[in-house]
Amino acid sequence: MALGDAILACLTERPMSGYELAKTFDSSIGFFWKADHQQIYRELSKLRDRGHIQGHEVVQSGKPNKLVYTLTQEGRAALRHWGARPSSPPMMKDDLLVRLCALDSFDIEPLRADLMARLEHHRDRYARYERILNKLFPDGKATSVADTGKLLGLRIGLRHEQAVAEWCEEAIETLAAVAKPAPVLLLEDTSRESNS
Amino acid sequence: MALGDAILACLTERPMSGYELAKTFDSSIGFFWKADHQQIYRELSKLRDRGHIQGHEVVQSGKPNKLVYTLTQEGRAALRHWGARPSSPPMMKDDLLVRLCALDSFDIEPLRADLMARLEHHRDRYARYERILNKLFPDGKATSVADTGKLLGLRIGLRHEQAVAEWCEEAIETLAAVAKPAPVLLLEDTSRESNS
């Protein structure tokens, strides 16, 4: 049930409609939390039923009206209460790691391609985080408490992307060394292995 | 449906019963994948229905008999096929990061405690990985393809734990600096904020 709390956290910044929240979950928070618009609307209904948020219709010209949700006092309290509970470090559930565990049961080439795509992805992420960091904190210092949190979020993002990107490079090199020594064997080995 | 594939990957090492798999998921693979015994048994049934694994009863003395599962040719093929599909980098869904996004809506102290627990956790993990590394690869070199995969798994584990641990230290320091400047205000601020 952390999605609800993530939404509450988003709403502390400013009241938003489901549509806006969905877009927020595509950008800032979306860097480490995915949720499509349906999950969000569903979660919003639940939160409203619980009295954690209140919806106010905002009439718009040129667009359909929207329901802008605001945190209630109960919502704030619930959020604060949730924030006081200890969190547990998330699992790194990663298909790639499973494949590495049984590396000799897989073809190396697709894995290498996968790793190259990852490397690009993580480098890209790193660059994006860096750009945001430079834009929001040109001097590297946060002025408010809220900014401090965002800075720390960027920092762990940067650290993580860098670490994983470096590992990808290492893994690609290692796999290249593994794939080369026996290129002749592989040709016969792919379609038929030791029929017992 | 990645749990099924993780089980298949485990079974490439050696045939195992559900009970043994559950314990495996508590140790080696369990570092980055959690599954209790029920999930495993349920998944095993599905895999057997699909013909990816075969169960053979093994009579035991002193214990109830057990059903040892072996990969079938279809299972191997399915696993290989799964391994050839591109993977997508996992989300870092972390409650802590959500809290950082709205840092000023939370109490700092529990967060700091949380971070300290995390720091310990990640250092612990790091030490465990290092111990395993030194035991399995005293010279830092893998000899077989399978070992190469395991080595790479350990490497990313080490890199990740180190990066996060370092970040935890940074975050703890930063939060300490944030919490101190206004200790007097916090006393009144916790129970009642700006009643609108």
Place this chain on the structure above:
DNA sequence: CCGGTTATTTACCGTAACGCGAAAAAGTCA
């Protein structure tokens, strides 16, 4: 004014994943 696009919300349906509590079966040991 018709049709396409964007913004906004909602409904229905499926299933994978997780978790809890329980218990059956088989054997050991005290």
Place this chain on the structure above:
DNA sequence: TGACTTTTTCGCGTTACGGTAAATAACCGG
């Protein structure tokens, strides 16, 4: 006999996630 380990299974529930799609509502282009 009773408690405990090993091994497997059942059943119920929730959360999360995913797709398809449709109901509004207003715009814009022709």
